[in-house]
Amino acid sequence: GESVGLHLPTLSVQEGDNSIINCAYSNSASDYFIWYKQESGKGPQFIIDIRSNMDKRQGQRVTVLLNKTVKHLSLQIAATQPGDSAVYFCAENTYSGAGSYQLTFGKGTKLSVIP
């Protein structure tokens, strides 16, 4: 699926609070998932990834949770900072045959941090 047609949902969080950004994916055969952060006017940057054989992975201040039963992915940001303000995209990786994988992006969520 392509991530077009709808304006981005927005999440506003007070500085210092935890943020939770959710993503529903479509393909139960997807085996790898990535979260990207995109600041205004820049390309998306990799944050964290998770394989389908895991349900939780932690990085620095970020945690990704995967619930394959309901095809749901979430990104948790601890102690949200103003620098975390950006658009966050999830992506699912699906095998498309002949040794090739395709990434499909979610619609994105705009995180605004209130100082």
Place this chain on the structure above:
Amino acid sequence: SQTIHQWPATLVQPVGSPLSLECTVEGTSNPNLYWYRQAAGRGLQLLFYSVGIGQISSEVPQNLSASRPQDRQFILSSKKLLLSDSGFYLCAWRSRTGTVNEKLFFGSGTQLSVL
């Protein structure tokens, strides 16, 4: 280490004029290459991808075309720009090793305004 270069960063073009955006990748060989477009405040739309020199797959029929004249060079073109071609264009690459957990790395983007 691998790097991706995309230029120009911004471009203002009149309707009906041609377009050429260039992207090059360094530090890797045989990458998968991608062109995405992002309308303001919206998600990522995959336009083209390439798994090798001269091999282009189009995801969306449109006024644009892509070419891959060299292994690590990907070009996005148009013969006559339309107003609807305005947007933020992103080049990306991915290692083609056939493994499941391959991240997509993005360039810094080109903001195209067609007037």
